[in-house]
Amino acid sequence: xxxxxxxxxxxxxxxxxxxxxxxxxxxxxxxxxxxxxxxxxxxxxxxxxxxxxxxxxxxxxxxxxxxxxxxxxxxxxxxxxxxxxxxxxxxxxxxxxxxxxxxxxxxxxxxxxxxxxxxxxxxxxxx
Numbered sequence: 001x002x003x004x005x006x007x008x009x010x011x012x013x014x015x016x017x018x019x020x021x022x023x024x025x026x027x028x029x030x031x032x033x034x035x036x037x038x039x040x041x042x043x044x045x046x047x048x049x050x051x052x053x054x055x056x057x058x059x060x061x062x063x064x065x066x067x068x069x070x071x072x073x074x075x076x077x078x079x080x081x082x083x084x085x086x087x088x089x090x091x092x093x094x095x096x097x098x099x100x101x102x103x104x105x106x107x108x109x110x111x112x113x114x115x116x117x118x119x120x121x122x123x124x125x126x127x
Contacts, residue, residue, distance in 0.1 A: 001038045001040070001064075001065040001066070002022060002026075002040070002064050003039075003040045003041075003063045004022075004039065004040070004042065004060060004061070004062050004063075005044060005049065005060070005063075006041075006042075006043065006044065006049070006058070006059065006060040006061070007045075007046050007057050007058075007059070008044060008046075009046075010058050010060075011041060011043045011044075011060065014091075014092070015041045015043075017089055018041075018086065018089075018090050019037065019039045019041075020089070021082075021085045021089040021090060022039065022062070022082065022086075023037045025081045025085050028081065029074065029077050029078040029081050030070065030074065030078060030123075030127060031123050031124055032123055033122055033123055055095060055096050056093075058092050058093070058096040059096045059097075059098075060086075060092055060096060060098070061097075061099075061100075062082065062097065062098070062099045062100070063100050063102060064099065064100065064101045064102065065102045066101065066102075066104075067104065067105070067106045067109055067116055067125050068103040068104065068106070068125075069103075069125035069126045070103075070127055074127050079099050079101070083097060083099075105117075
C-alpha cells in the first residue's frame with residue numbers, strides 16, 4: 001500500500017504517471033504482480049505541506065507500507081530505483097522526493113477477510 005503526498009497543483013498533473021512509475025519499480029524490484037497496485041494520492045494545498053529548505057513545490061512524499069520480509073539490500077534497491085524512475089518519468093528531481101518504507105508483520109495486515117499470515121499470496125515477500 002502506497003500513499004503519495006504533494007502540493008495539489010504539482011501532484012495532480014503527474015499522479016497517473018507517478019502511479020505507473022512506482023508500480024513498475026515495485027514489479028521490477030519486488031516482483032509484485034501486475035494487479036497488485038494499491039496507491040493513494042493525497043493532494044494538499046500549499047499551506048498544508050511544510051517541507052525542508054532546499055526543496056521546491058514539486059516536493060513529494062512517498063510512504064510504502066508492506067509486510068516484513070524484504071532484505072535491506074532489496075529495500076535500498078527499491079528506493080534507488082524509485083529516485084531514478086521518478087526523475088526520468090515524472091520530472092521530479094531526487095532532492096524533491098522523500099521515500100519511507102514502513103513494514104509490519106504479516107499478522108498485522110488484514111485483507112480479503114483474513115490476516116496477512118493466513119493469505120496465500122501470489123508473490124514472494126522474502127526477496
